[in-house]
Amino acid sequence: MNAQQKIKTSIGLKLLFVFFILVGLIATLGHYFAPRPSATASPIEFLPVGPEWFLEQLPRYELLPMTTFLHLVPAALFMLMLGFQLSKAFREKHPKIHRISGYTISILALTFTFTGFILGLKIPFGGNIEIITSSMVAVIFLYTLYKGILYARKKKIEQHRVWMLRMVAVSFAPLTMRLIMIPIGFMQTIEMKSIFGLLMIMSAVINLIILEIFILKRTHKLNLEFNNLKKTEVANK
DSSP, X not given: OOHHHHHHXXXXXXXXXXXXXXXXXHHHHHHHXXXXXXXXXXXXXXXXXXXXXXXXIHHHHTTSHHHHHHHHXXXXXXXXXXXXXXXXXXXXXXXXXXXXXXXXXXXXXXXXXXXXXXXXXXXXXXXXXXXXXXXXXXXXXXXXXXXXXXXXXXXXXXXXXXXXXHHHHHHTHHHHHHHHHHHHHHHOOSOHHHHHHHHHHHHHHHHHHHHHHHHHHHHXXXXXXXXXXXXXXXXXX
C-alpha cells in the first residue's frame, strides 16, 4: 500500500466513524426532539421503524422516563466522546485526558447497556426474539469493553486499541440496524417488530466482520513492512 492509498484509507475510515457518530446522535437525541407523527401520517413519516414503533412502542418508553433518559443521554455522550477518543492526534497530544475520557466512556457504556437491557426486558419491541438477541449483543459488547480495559491496564496498547475498536463496532450495531431498516420500511411488506431482534444481531455481526477484515489487512501490512525491514537489515550487513 503506497502513501496515497494509506491516506485514502485513513480518510475513508474517519469519514465512516464520523457518519456513524452523527447517526448515533440523531438516533438517541431524536427520541426527545423529533416530532411525533400522527396516526394518520404518511408512510414516509414513520421511517425507519414503521408506525408500530411510534404508535405502540414510544408511548411505552414514556412510561419509563428515567430508564429511557439513562439509556439515551449516556449513549449520546458516548457517541460525542468517541470522536475525540479515536483521534490519534488527540490521544498523542493529550494522553492524560485520553485516559480519563476512556474511563468516562466505559462508565457511560455500562450505564446505557444496563438501562438498555432493562428496557429490552420490560418493553421489547420485537418480543422474545429481541430479548434474546439484544442480550447477546450486550454480552458481546461488555466482553469487548472488558478486554479493552484489561489490555490498557496491562499496557498492551496495540491489543487495547483492537479490542476497543471491536467495542465500537458492536456499539454501532443499533445504528447499522436503523440504516438497514430504511429500505425495508419503503417496502411496507414486513412488520418491522417481527424482524427487529434479528436485525440487531445481524448488524453486530456485519460490523464485526468489516472490522476484522480491516484488522487482518492492517496486520498483514505490518507483517510485510516488518519482513521487508528485516531483509533490508540482513542485506546491509
